[in-house]
Amino acid sequence: MKLGLVIDLDVCVGCHACAIACKEWNASGTTGPLSDYQPYGAEPSGVWFNRIRHYEMDEYPNNKTINFPMSCNHCEDAACVTVCPTGASYKRAEDGIVLVDQDKCMGCNYCSWACPYGARELDRSSGTMKKCTLCIDRIYDLDLPVEERQPSCVLTCPAHARMFGDFDDPDSAVSRVVRERSGYGLMPELNYNPTNQYLPPRSTPVIPIDAKPKGGLKESIKQFANKLVRR
Amino acid sequence: MHPAFSVIFFTVASGAGFGLFSLLFIADTFKLGGGFSREQLIIGGLIALALIVFGLLSSTFHLANPKNAWRAFNRFRTSWLSREGVFAVVFMPLALAYLLCIWFDAPLWLRELTGLLSAVLAWITVFSTGMIYACLKTIRQWHSPLVPANYLALGYASGSLILLLGAVISDLDTLPYIAMAALILSVAAVLKAIYYFWISSPGLGPTINTATGLTRAKVKLLDTGHTHGTFLTQEFGFQLARQKAGLLKVVVFVLGFGLPGLMLVWVFNQQGGQVAAIVAVVGGIIGAAVERWLFFAEARHVVNLYHGAQRC
Numbered sequence: 001m002k003l004g005l006v007i008d009l010d011v012c013v014g015c016h017a018c019a020i021a022c023k024e025w026n027a028s029g030t031t032g033p034l035s036d037y038q039p040y041g042a043e044p045s046g047v048w049f050n051r052i053r054h055y056e057m058d059e060y061p062n063n064k065t066i067n068f069p070m071s072c073n074h075c076e077d078a079a080c081v082t083v084c085p086t087g088a089s090y091k092r093a094e095d096g097i098v099l100v101d102q103d104k105c106m107g108c109n110y111c112s113w114a115c116p117y118g119a120r121e122l123d124r125s126s127g128t129m130k131k132c133t134l135c136i137d138r139i140y141d142l143d144l145p146v147e148e149r150q151p152s153c154v155l156t157c158p159a160h161a162r163m164f165g166d167f168d169d170p171d172s173a174v175s176r177v178v179r180e181r182s183g184y185g186l187m188p189e190l191n192y193n194p195t196n197q198y199l200p201p202r203s204t205p206v207i208p209i210d211a212k213p214k215g216g217l218k219e220s221i222k223q224f225a226n227k228l229v230r231r
Numbered sequence: 232m233h234p235a236f237s238v239i240f241f242t243v244a245s246g247a248g249f250g251l252f253s254l255l256f257i258a259d260t261f262k263l264g265g266g267f268s269r270e271q272l273i274i275g276g277l278i279a280l281a282l283i284v285f286g287l288l289s290s291t292f293h294l295a296n297p298k299n300a301w302r303a304f305n306r307f308r309t310s311w312l313s314r315e316g317v318f319a320v321v322f323m324p325l326a327l328a329y330l331l332c333i334w335f336d337a338p339l340w341l342r343e344l345t346g347l348l349s350a351v352l353a354w355i356t357v358f359s360t361g362m363i364y365a366c367l368k369t370i371r372q373w374h375s376p377l378v379p380a381n382y383l384a385l386g387y388a389s390g391s392l393i394l395l396l397g398a399v400i401s402d403l404d405t406l407p408y409i410a411m412a413a414l415i416l417s418v419a420a421v422l423k424a425i426y427y428f429w430i431s432s433p434g435l436g437p438t439i440n441t442a443t444g445l446t447r448a449k450v451k452l453l454d455t456g457h458t459h460g461t462f463l464t465q466e467f468g469f470q471l472a473r474q475k476a477g478l479l480k481v482v483v484f485v486l487g488f489g490l491p492g493l494m495l496v497w498v499f500n501q502q503g504g505q506v507a508a509i510v511a512v513v514g515g516i517i518g519a520a521v522e523r524w525l526f527f528a529e530a531r532h533v534v535n536l537y538h539g540a541q542r543c
Binding site for chain 1: 232293294295296297298299300302303304305306309310311312313316363366367368369370436437439441442443444445448449450451452453454455456457458459460461462463466467532533534537538
């Protein structure tokens with residue numbers, strides 16, 4: 001199995017709900033807590049597994065805002081695991097999920113240097129590296145109903161911009177949508193082979209905004225009535 | 232990259248220690264300038280070991296969870312950080328064996344064998360230190376074979392200056408030590424100049440376009456999505472003004488290579504003697520420390536692309 005996420009950049013509205021849901025679930029999950037520093041202070045900061053950035057593509061009048069959620073890509077060639085001196089970072093053979101053993105990590109930050117996607121963040125309170133677990137404590141939980149055995153971010157997304165599935169199965173929903181919509185991984189030139197895939201924004205035809213009214217008698221009466229009625 | 236002082240101290244001190252130890256072995260083998268006495272060799276070796284041990288200890292200060300530091304020897308097969316630790320630990324008993332051979336007048340073959348092995352291990356350890364940085368594809372300024380070459384050359388340069396000071400204090404013929412230091416210093420300076428030349432042009436690498444995959448148009452950051460800094464901005468956000476970097480490079484060359492070079496001339500002309508040799512050592516080590524600080528400060532991690540940098 002090769003578990004991962006598909007993120008639809010065409011659909012994402014940038015509401016940060018996935019990041020909040022992630023923080024909520026994982027703060028009490030297997031790698032919790034996700035410490036906050038000065039949460040109500042002047043300089044709020046803290047550990048997050050999922051961050052959303054906002055970009056603008058092209059220039060006016062052809063510009064487009066792209067909301068860009070990022071979490072661990074669970075790379076096939078995960079350099080963060082290769083460089084880890086303690087063996088705390090590991091990639092599971094059975095499903096490809098990259099995890100950090102909190103009991104072994106010495107907090108040297110080296111894995112975060114090796115990660116191009118900024119997926120790893122040091123928790124100052126425990127002194128260990130923390131990262132997205134793909135909600136490993138949800139997706140295999142047999143006590144949950146089948147439809148809820150998905151990462152928190154995917155379940156909560158109001159726009160359905162996130163999908164979770166097995167990329168090893170060519171007929172899975174994620175594999176199909178990546179094929180149909182030309183999904184891609186980030187920074188392919190570094191050869192990390194990220195598992196998570198992003199669906200590019202669709203090119204939609206421009207909607208004309210200054211369409212002329214049809215004219216004619218019916219339209220004139222309508223306009224006259226509109227002027228009379230006060231709204 | 233955020234320049235962590237514990238790591239700067241560690242790489243400069245242990246580099247000088249490893250350099251000093253392996254050059255001490257060469258000086259002993261060829262009896263350079265008449266050769267150090269038994270006690271002088273032991274003192275020199277212990278100074279080198281002290282530099283290495285203090286360096287290694289200081290490197291643990293940048294760990295957030297040092298109680299697990301002993302686990303760092305676990306992944307010798309994949310991690311250069313782990314390899315460096317293992318090689319440094321293997322070096323220690325060999326170096327001590329070499330010093331014991333000197334102290335107890337062991338047979339020459341044993342003394343030379345332990346000395347050679349520890350000198351080779353010193354070389355491998357410093358190489359591994361450089362490879363910790365050079366193996367990262369995420370930082371263009373580090374992902375270069377010039378990085379381990381610079382680490383080796385600068386470690387040996389600092390070591391050769393300390394050795395020259397030892398030769399001056401021990402009243403040996405300083406000529407071979409001056410020649411050795413001059414040669415190593417000039418090689419180190421040239422390698423560093425090539426490195427600065429090499430990283431000055433961006434070359435082919437990730438851009439904000441390949442980072443976001445939006446490659447058909449200009450991309451710019453609208454919002455990073457966080458109110459204040461994050462771990463990523465603290466660790467990777469460090470930025471150095473180009474002008475300041477240029478000034479510091481001048482400091483590296485003047486203090487790290489120029490001043491010690493001038494002092495070599497003074498020692499050669501028998502002016503100043505010990506003072507000149509001490510100035511050379513202090514200048515060389517301060518220059519190496521500034522060089523190491525710059526090495527971190529100038530490195531731009533690709534995660535900055537997600538925070539709005541167009542290229543790194």
